[in-house]
Amino acid sequence: MNARRRDGARPGAEEPVVPRADPRSYYGRPVIKEPAWGSPEVPGYLFLGGLAGASSALAACAQLTGNRELARAAKAGAAGAIGLSLAALVKDLGRPQRFVNMLRVFKVTSPMSVGSWILSGYAPAAGAAAASAVTGRLPRAGAAATAAAGLLGLGVATYTAALVADTAVPAWHEGYREMPYLFAGSAASAAGGLGMLAVRPENAGEAVRFAVLGAATELTAKSLLLRRLGETAETYQTGRSGPLMEAAEVLTAAGLAGAVLAGRSRAALMLSGAALLAASALTRFGVFEAGRASARDPKYTVRPQRERLDARARQMTGGRVPG
């Protein structure tokens, strides 16, 4: 097991540049636990929660500009997506009948606690906004619910980044600076995509612009995230995550181009919108799988920590490499 250690290099010997050997481990077993969260429930929720939150923000704006067709579609989409989200979240619990314990305390140290409270305000507001828009009843209450859902939706679409980053999972935690922007962009792209899919071209302007801004943010944040992660970026580029993230990127780029070029073609708008929705979902599944992979292999846990320790030791010895 231990014979792999090769750090006693001969001084002065010319050595080719070789890939770094894997760090030592206990029979290759993971150091941290693989997330207990299930798929498709949790990545599905990351997608649907983002779609719902950003759709509510889009609906509130569309309401202000008087674009009723888009507002109605976005509200209905938000209500449907958040309903599915809640079902997925409850189903993922080990003890679903105790889901209400989430509201037993409020803890700012737990993104899941903060998220539960946001959702418990957001979901009724999104539901009321949709009900009013679809039935045409209680327009004032509907407008208030639309505003509340729009505001809380911003939280719903972004807190999930802290939810995954506030773990020991290397592919998630080390990306905590970029993940919120990636999730916000992905959410906006999905919500815009849904709008493009649902409304007539003359009323799709807001949705197209929201989608374009979202998709551009998503692509930028993703490349910054991968650069930040160093070697751990592998977990997004290989294994189960690799093809998902790649497909997401292609579809985002295609949807983005389509959104810009579609003009008044309903078919092109619908196709681009569907591509963006699919891309957002694939991104969330890709992020989820990268986290799992990074937890499974001890090297993603050990190596950054070992490098941190070595850097600290170098600092203390004034630049000399100890030993």
Added chain:
Amino acid sequence: MTIPEIDPAARAGYAAHPPRMGFFTDTSICIGCKACEVACKEWNAVPEDGLLLTGMSYDNTGGLGASTWRHVAFIEQPAGGLLPPAPDDDVPADGGGVRWLMSSDVCKHCSDAACLDVCPTGALMRTEFGTVVVQDDVCNGCGYCVSACPFGVIGRRESDGGAHKCTLCYDRIGDGLTPACAKACPTQSIQFGPLDELRERAQARVGELRDSGRAEARLYAEDPSDGIAGAGAFFLLLDEPEVYGLPPDPVATTRDLPQMWRHVATAAAVLAFGAAAACLRGGRRPT
């Protein structure tokens, strides 16, 4: 460099509380008998955790989890394992032989416990002894603690859906008894007591070992200035932590949470701005 040490029980709101209790596991005298594993299971009525042969030396337990609260690791090394490898790997520098490392792992009861921080129900709590326990009647099995623990200690049990881990025998130490694993340990490799005392004892022991030529002896997770503000259960190791399956420099993920929230707030503002920008350019329309 000295950071004022955290008193976790006081921070959790216990005005007057007993001294912080913990484990010092001196792996240099562990004989791998697994009495700790058995005693823990017996006392805490922890269910069976699989009857498999792993092929990992004498370790057929694997690692800590929902139904494994003590785990003895077995590592077989070439006796000269700590020396630089011989020029020819086939001929061991010391002429052969094996050195055994055995170590009984357990929940660290961190001063900065990420599992406790992220628990959304309050099921995970700090006791008056400064330890961390799960209240099984509150836990709803969300699994957040499982991903938050930097040591991979806590797990979710298939059979009941709840999260479980070592309680440092909360039900025994409240009555002045020694935790089951420490009580059963025949070599006093597992020592239980007030953390202050254990630290003194550990410093003396590591000094003794180093003086006798065991330069590789080191303490793990006892330092209050580390990424978890020191552990309630710490170890004396004879090799790097990762060799035992332990993270070399664990950090409680929640230390970065204030920054995470700041980025989330900024991202939410960006999203609001994006929605506003998308609509502003649209202008008002007649219907």
